[in-house]
Amino acid sequence: MIKVALIGCGKISSGHVKAFETIEDAAIVAACDLAEQSLNAVCEKTGAKPYTDYKKMIDELKDEIDLAIITLPHGLHGEATCYCAERGVDVFLEKPMGLDSEDCRNMIECCKKCGVMLWVGHLQRYMPINVFAKELIDSGEYGELVGFTETRNGEYFTESRPRWFTTKAMSGGGISINLGAHTLDKLKYFTGANIKTIFGGIHMHEGSDCEDAVQAFIEMDNGVVGTMNLIGYTSAHAYDTILYLTNGEIRIRSEIGNSVEYCKKGEPFQLKECDHVPGMTYQMQDVIRVIRDGSRKSVVTGEYGLDIIHAVKRIYKEEQ
Numbered sequence: 415m416i417k418v419a420l421i422g423c424g425k426i427s428s429g430h431v432k433a434f435e436t437i438e439d440a441a442i443v444a445a446c447d448l449a450e451q452s453l454n455a456v457c458e459k460t461g462a463k464p465y466t467d468y469k470k471m472i473d474e475l476k477d478e479i480d481l482a483i484i485t486l487p488h489g490l491h492g493e494a495t496c497y498c499a500e501r502g503v504d505v506f507l508e509k510p511m512g513l514d515s516e517d518c519r520n521m522i523e524c525c526k527k528c529g530v531m532l533w534v535g536h537l538q539r540y541m542p543i544n545v546f547a548k549e550l551i552d553s554g555e556y557g558e559l560v561g562f563t564e565t566r567n568g569e570y571f572t573e574s575r576p577r578w579f580t581t582k583a584m585s586g587g588g589i590s591i592n593l594g595a596h597t598l599d600k601l602k603y604f605t606g607a608n609i610k611t612i613f614g615g616i617h618m619h620e621g622s623d624c625e626d627a628v629q630a631f632i633e634m635d636n637g638v639v640g641t642m643n644l645i646g647y648t649s650a651h652a653y654d655t656i657l658y659l660t661n662g663e664i665r666i667r668s669e670i671g672n673s674v675e676y677c678k679k680g681e682p683f684q685l686k687e688c689d690h691v692p693g694m695t696y697q698m699q700d701v702i703r704v705i706r707d708g709s710r711k712s713v714v715t716g717e718y719g720l721d722i723i724h725a726v727k728r729i730y731k732e733e734q
């Protein structure tokens with residue numbers, strides 16, 4: 415039995431709980447949160463032992479558990495990751511990895527030194543729509559991937575969003591670090607490349623030290639170029655990712671369900687409706703696979719997470 419401890423029982427934790435419902439012989443055996451209601455909700459669903467202090471939980475269970483899943487506010491990722499690593503516990507850390515590049519490098523170094531796995535939860539490669547698009551790209555039938563553009567508009571500064579998301583000291587930034595991390599993950603997944611150049615502009619939200627909009631230009635180190643246009647308002651709700659190839663086009667239409675439109679040059683678009691299994695489920699199945707097979711080799715590494723944080727920090731002009 416693979417035993418997992420969950421650190422943080424907020425909104426995203428329900429996706430992890432659901433994922434474990436699909437995995438045989440693996441379970442969340444312990445969970446921690448400061449908020450009693452959130453903690454109880456997870457423990458009732460999973461039968462996990464409740465804790466309000468994650469350090470106590472890890473100290474008590476470090477020899478029993480196979481993995482800690484960290485779903486805390488970004489500003490707490492570094493401390494919690496290193497706490498687990500130093501006690502020999504493999505880590506799955508939710509995206510975005512950390513507050514800045516230094517924070518990420520510390521986590522990478524600490525996990526390497528302690529010999530534990532660090533897997534960052536960039537999940538775009540596990541989403542059926544993206545997997546289908548990647549298969550089209552890799553088939554070669556549509557030519558070479560040249561350009562990428564993502565437009566995502568949606569209300570960002572909402573009442574229901576926990577305050578820490580819009581407090582830079584705890585989030586590292588606004589829409590770019592949170593949702594832009596998904597855009598950049600997609601771009602890295604589709605191109606198999608790292609981010610070479612990135613620059614852009616952000617619009618600061620009134621009364622906050624975080625941004626509510628970003629427009630950025632990206633060049634990958636294999637030459638693919640892209641744009642990221644994220645607007646934190648819903649005057650025109652949109653979530654479109656378009657991939658331009660030398661012999662065709664692929665449109666991932668996230669706002670109208672799990673569909674992909676694609677065509678070869680000069681031919682009509684075809685429509686593919688992909689399955690609705692959440693990417694988080696496939697992601698956790700893969701995490702448990704590498705623990706079970708003993709390789710403990712993360713598919714989405716700390717270096718991958720760092721590349722994304724460094725890119726966002728370059729948009730902010732905080733890093734070079």
Ligand SMILES: NC(=O)c1ccc[n+]([C@@H]2O[C@H](COP(=O)([O-])OP(=O)(O)OC[C@H]3O[C@@H](n4cnc5c(N)ncnc54)[C@H](O)[C@@H]3O)[C@@H](O)[C@H]2O)c1
Pocket residue numbers: 421422423424425426427446447448449452466467468485486487488490508509510535537576592
């Ligand atoms: N993969 C995705 O698509 C996705 C989606 C949403 C969120 N996320 C990421 O997941 C992480 C969590 O986001 P969320 O939306 O669940 O946030 P959230 O605020 O709902 O959850 C965070 C939880 O951590 C708890 N917490 C804070 N400090 C703590 C401490 N010291 N000890 C124990 N618990 C503590 C809070 O009480 C809260 O319940 C973030 O990194 C976020 O960016 C990823």
